[in-house]
Structures are given as C-alpha cells and as structure tokens.
Amino acid sequence: MPTLDSVHLYPVKSMYRLSPASAEVQPWGLAGDRRWMLVDAEGVALTQRDEPSIGRFRPSPSADGASLTLTGPDGAAHTLPVPTLAGGAEEASVEVWGTRFSAATAAKDTCAWLAERLPAKLGEVRLVHLDRPGTSRPIDPKYAGPDETVSMADGYPLLVTTTASLAELNARIAEDHPGDGRKGAALPMERFRPNLVVAGTEPWEEDGWRRIRVGALEFRVVKPCGRCVVTTTDQETGERRGPEPLRALARHHKFGQKLVFGQNLIPVRPTPEADVLGTLTVGDEVEVLERVEAPLPDRR
DSSP: OOEEEEEOBOSBTTSOOBOOSEEEEETTEETTTTOEEEEOTTSBEEOTTTOGGGGGOEEEEOTTSSEEEEEOTTSOEEEEEOOOTTTTOOEEEEEETTEEEEEEEOOHHHHHHHHTTSOGGGOSOEEEEOSOTTTSOBOOTTTSOTTOBOOSSSSSSEEEEEHHHHHHHHHHHHHHSTTOTTTTOOOOGGGGOOSEEEESOOTTGGGGEEEEEETTEEEEEEEEEEOOGGGGEETTTTEEOOSTTHHHHHHHSEETTEEEEEEEEEEOOSSTTOSOOEEEETTOBEEEEEEOOOOOOBOO
C-alpha cells in the first residue's frame, strides 16, 4: 500500500519550505501554505522564475498565527505582524497568472527590509498576505466548481509527487549524461516543491490517478503539473544549476508542450461549510479510488 512519505508547505510563495510531520487541510490547500507572496510595483507575483535567490529566504509563522518571521540569506531576521484588511492594513490588488484578487499589504518597514536583501533589478517589492483565502481566488473553472478556490499557489490547492517517479527520472538523467557525474547527478524532490510526496507506487503511476484518499481525506486529481525553470534551481543555495530536470522531462515525460512531473489536487469538501477538512500525517496510507490508463508521453 502506498503511503504519505512527506508533507511540505511554503508559507511565502517561492520562499523556503517547511516540512512538518502533519498538516491540516483546508479546501484551498494545506493550512498556512502560500498565504503570503512578494509582488512588484504592479502587484504581480514575484517568484523564483524572476529571481532564484527568493528561495533562500526562510519563513517561520508563529504558533498562534499572529506573526511571521523571515530570515534572510545573510542570517538577519525580521518579524512582522500578520496584516489584515479588517485591522486596517492597506489593500492591494495583486495578480497570480492573470487572476487579480485582493490582499493585505505588510508594513513599509518589512518592504524596506526585503529591499535591502533582494536584487535592485526587481524594483519596488511588497510583501502581501491573503486575508480571505476561501473567497479571494477561484480555481480555473475547467477543472473546478464555481465555489472552489485556491490560495497564492500557481493554480491548484495541492501538488502530489511520488518517490518512484523521481527515481525513474533520476535514472534517465544519469543515462543521458554517461560519464559525467555532475550533469548526471540525482536531483532531490525539493526541486519540484510538492505538498505531498507518496512512496510505494510504480513510476509515473500518478499520471493515471483521478481520485485518491490520503488517510481519511479524499482528493480529486485534476491536472498534471507542467514544470518550469524553478526546477533547475538549487533550493538550498538559490542558484540555477543547468538544464536538468527540464532536459530529461523533455526527452522522457513530455505531453504536448508540457514537461510533466506531479499532479495537481483539489480536496473533496464534504459540505459547503467545511473549512478544515482534516489532518494529513506522514505515514498515512494512500488509496487510489479512481484511475484511468496513464497516457503515454511524447518521445524524442
């Protein structure tokens, strides 16, 4: 039986991960996952696509949820209260992948602290907080119902990957670079920034999943995850590390124009009023409730 191997959440979009032993699940994602993000002067999200060193900032929410501490690449720490619109924080119109929604802006001293530690080329940078995650941002209606929402993640509440698929991908990378230990080195799962990592499956089995149960919670598997340049970024150093895994995905796991690794999930909400669906814990059993035949990738 497959099991939940690890859980990851990213309090600030594109910043460093947290990997707790368990996490609450809300309809719009893991509790505390991607509730903050950096935006430019126009309110558009700034991510590791724009600047890989963003990943070197380490966020730590307080236990009571009232504050957030950021630790910069230089080791300096900055603690700020969580801004809320009801509490008088400045409202900002922000954007993720073309969708505009409202967020609460952190105080100017936080923006100044960040500006001292981010490249000047980014220009004006603000930190914003998603004040109302259940109402602010709908999921693409091609894959979700009218009342299903997402936080500040790229498009969907959760992302699942499997250890077997990573092992297979790393084997292909090694084969593609014979005799070159650097270019053919195995990549860690952290490159793909998943929420849930499942062990005990066959390689690429998740491509055929349509509904799964993890512990006591059900999820719809709605869309494969197309990968981008972020996967080439070392999540420990914030540096680009060459063409892998994109090169290997293009050769071995490409569907149309998408280089695919992992699947996007939407939690099944038992009642419209349910805002906390339950808790996932490392070691939970994973059951595939509905599947189709996994598609064959385009081969080069």
